[in-house]
Ligand SMILES: Nc1ncnc2c1ncn2[C@@H]1O[C@H](COP(=O)(O)OP(=O)(O)O)[C@@H](O)[C@H]1O
């Protein structure tokens with residue numbers, strides 16, 4: 001279960017505090033998928049950085065599986081984020097000098113020991129790139145790179161996967177393929193999926209749809 005209660009986020013500016021999130025609430029049971037739309041600058045990425053334990057809210061609480069990560073010691077916070085949250089951004093953020101398999105394994109470098117290689121190979125297969133394991137990102141198309149980024153986000157079996165405009169840089173057909181893939185992986189792996197998007201098609205592809213407006217989430 002992911003919960004956010006009465007989240008306020010303000011940024012300091014010379015003209016005073018700029019309030020971006022204003023008493024936002026959210027509750028998603030494990031296994032749910034939700035989309036969030038909203039105009040540019042409405043605070044979608046800010047919200048994901050709070051839900052992903054990257055940045056604390058100004059006030060309010062967020063919990064994942066009953067735990068508030070912002071109450072943890074900084075070391076524990078880093079491993080919470082690493083192991084419980086997967087991120088997919090608009091830009092794939094792959095390391096250019098690392099192969100597909102190595103990129104997918106990056107989160108496991110700072111994780112407890114385990115058979116991460118097996119899981120990484122399986123995920124690369126599930127995103128349809130089994131024959132590209134040892135290719136470099138420069139040898140892949142935009143959609144393929146994004147599929148690698150998705151496999152990387154899932155490698156440590158996170159309970160929460162946050163996607164910030166994951167198809168924003170892709171043409172329509174590639175976006176549809178990547179969307180289908182995300183939904184397929186969501187169905188296969190038990191996790192909460194949140195999709196921030198400007199794409200109506202992507203937003204409609206999940207059962208719960210929100211709009212971020214005036215600092216709060218409204219069901220669409
Ligand atoms: N670190 C920051 N310092 C000051 N203002 C910020 C910071 N991060 C985001 N903002 C502001 O917060 C607002 C929301 O940003 P963001 O969450 O990126 O919106 P969205 O993802 O919906 O386009 C914007 O006006 C942005 O300029």
Ligand SMILES: [Mg+2]
Pocket residue numbers: 044045046164
């Ligand atoms: Mg954004």
